[in-house]
Amino acid sequence: MQIYCEDSLLYAREFFADWGQLHFFSGRTVTPSQLKDADILLVRSTTRVDAEMLSHCPNLKYVGTATAGTNHLDIQALKSRGIAYGSAAGCNAIAVAEYVVSALFALAQTQGWQLLDKQVGIVGAGHVGSQLHNKLSALGIRTLLCDPPLAAQGDKRTIVDMDAIMACDIISLHVPLVEQGPYSTRGLFGPQRLAQLSDNQVLINACRGEVVDNQALLALYRQGRKFTTVLDVWENEPDILTDLLPYVALASAHIAGHTLEGKARGTWMLYQQVGELLSLPVELPLEAVLPDPELAAMTIDEVEQAQLAKLVFGVYDIRQDDQLFKTQVSQPGQFEYIRKHYAIRREFAALQVSAGNSVLKKAICGLGFASKAANS
Numbered sequence: 307m308q309i310y311c312e313d314s315l316l317y318a319r320e321f322f323a324d325w326g327q328l329h330f331f332s333g334r335t336v337t338p339s340q341l342k343d344a345d346i347l348l349v350r351s352t353t354r355v356d357a358e359m360l361s362h363c364p365n366l367k368y369v370g371t372a373t374a375g376t377n378h379l380d381i382q383a384l385k386s387r388g389i390a391y392g393s394a395a396g397c398n399a400i401a402v403a404e405y406v407v408s409a410l411f412a413l414a415q416t417q418g419w420q421l422l423d424k425q426v427g428i429v430g431a432g433h434v435g436s437q438l439h440n441k442l443s444a445l446g447i448r449t450l451l452c453d454p455p456l457a458a459q460g461d462k463r464t465i466v467d468m469d470a471i472m473a474c475d476i477i478s479l480h481v482p483l484v485e486q487g488p489y490s491t492r493g494l495f496g497p498q499r500l501a502q503l504s505d506n507q508v509l510i511n512a513c514r515g516e517v518v519d520n521q522a523l524l525a526l527y528r529q530g531r532k533f534t535t536v537l538d539v540w541e542n543e544p545d546i547l548t549d550l551l552p553y554v555a556l557a558s559a560h561i562a563g564h565t566l567e568g569k570a571r572g573t574w575m576l577y578q579q580v581g582e583l584l585s586l587p588v589e590l591p592l593e594a595v596l597p598d599p600e601l602a603a604m605t606i607d608e609v610e611q612a613q614l615a616k617l618v619f620g621v622y623d624i625r626q627d628d629q630l631f632k633t634q635v636s637q638p639g640q641f642e643y644i645r646k647h648y649a650i651r652r653e654f655a656a657l658q659v660s661a662g663n664s665v666l667k668k669a670i671c672g673l674g675f676a677s678k679a680a681n682s
C-alpha cells in the first residue's frame with residue numbers, strides 16, 4: 307500500500323510504517339503528479355486537496371487530515387469520487403484553549419486586570435469553545451457561548467446571540483471557516499462588527515484568519531482605535547498583512563494547536579480511521595509515542611492570579627511566541643519556517659501540581675493540570 311504523507315505529520319512513521327510504503331511530501335509545494343500512486347493520503351492544513359489533485363490519484367481510497375479544520379479539503383470532490391475521508395476533530399482543542407488561557411493571563415499582567423472581573427464571549431461552542439469554557443469556568447471566570455448551528459440542533463447549554471457576545475470584555479473566536487449559507491463565518495468580524503468594538507474590549511482569533519477582515523482591522527487601528535487583538539491566524543497565510551503587527555497585542559504563526567499532544571493525537575486519530583476502513587490491526591496507543599514531560603512539579607497554595615499565571619507560563623508562555631513572531635515574520639518565508647521549527651510545547655496536563663486544599667485542587671485540575679498527590 308502506498309501511503310503519502312505531508313512531512314509535518316508528527317509520528318507518522320510510528321503509526322503507519324507497518325502498513326505500507328511511506329512517502330513524505332511538503333504541503334505548500336506538493337504537485338498533484340507527485341501523489342499519483344497514493345492509496346492513502348495524509349495531510350495537515352497546508353495541503354490543498356481539490357478536484358484537480360484527486361484527478362491525478364486513481365487509486366486513492368482514503369484522505370485524512372490530522373487537523374480540526376477541514377476547509378483545505380474539497381469534500382464535494384471527495385464524495386463524488388467515492389473516496390473515504392476523515393479529520394481529527396478535537397485533536398488540538400486542549401492546545402488552543404490553553405493558548406487562549408495563556409493570552410488572558412499575559413494580557414491581565416500588562417493591562418492590570420483581575421480576570422475574575424472579566425466576561426469572555428466564546429463564538430463557536432464545539433471542541434475548542436467547550437474546552438475553553440470548561441477551563442475558564444474552573445477558575446470562576448464568567449463565559450457566554452454563541453453557536454447558532456448547535457442551538458438549532460437542540461444543544462442544551464445556554465446559547466446567546468452575537469449581540470450578547472459583542473457586550474463581553476473578551477471575545478474569543480472558535481468557528482470553522484464556512485464560506486456560504488446561514489452560518490457563514492468568512493468575515494464574521496468585518497468592518498461593521500469590528501467598528502463596534504470599544505477601546506477596552508479584546509478580540510482573540512485562533513480559528514481561521516478569514517473570519518476577521520484584516521484590512522478592516524488595520525484601517526480601524528490607523529484611525530486611532532485602541533481595542534486589543536490577539537491573532538494566531540491571519541488572512542492569506544503565509545503571505546500575511548504584516549502592517550498589522552505593531553497593533554496586535556499578541557501575535558503568532560498559526561500555532562495555537564501545536565502542542566506535542568495535539569499533533570500526535572491528530573496523527574493517531576487518522577491511524578484509527580485507516581485501521582478501521584481497511585481492517586488493519588490498530589495496536590499502538592497514543593501514550594506509546596509521547597515522551598515523558600521534562601517539566602518539574604510545582605506547588606500552589608492559593609487561587610490567586612499571580613500564582614496561577616506562574617503555572618500557566620511554566621507550561622506555555624504565549625509572550626515568547628509573540629516576540630519571536632514579531633521579530634522574524636516580516637522576512638521572506640518566516641511564517642512557514644516558524645511553524646515548521648516550532649519548539650516542543652506540552653499541554654497543562656504534563657505539569658504535576660501540588661495544591662494546598664481541595665477547592666484549589668478542583669480549580670487546578672479543571673484548568674487541565676495534573677494533580678500531584680500530597681505525599682509524593
Ligand SMILES: NC(=O)c1ccc[n+]([C@@H]2O[C@H](COP(=O)([O-])OP(=O)(O)OC[C@H]3O[C@@H](n4cnc5c(N)ncnc54)[C@H](O)[C@@H]3O)[C@@H](O)[C@H]2O)c1
Nearest residue numbers: 374375430432433434453455480481482489512513562563
Ligand atoms: N489555530 C489553530 O491552530 C487551530 C487549531 C484547531 C482548530 N482551529 C480552527 O478552529 C475551528 C474550531 O475548532 P473545533 O475543534 O472547536 O471545531 P468544532 O467543529 O468542534 O466546533 C466549531 C463550532 O463552531 C460552530 N459554528 C459554526 N458556524 C458558526 C457561526 N456562524 N457562529 C457561531 N458558531 C458557529 C459549530 O456549530 C461548531 O459547534 C476549526 O474549524 C479550525 O478552523 C484552529
Ligand SMILES: O=C(O)[C@H](O)[C@H](O)COP(=O)(O)O
Nearest residue numbers: 350351352373374375563564
Ligand atoms: O485546524 C487545525 O487543526 C489547526 O489549524 C491546525 O493546528 C493547523 O496546523 P497545521 O496543519 O497547519 O500544522
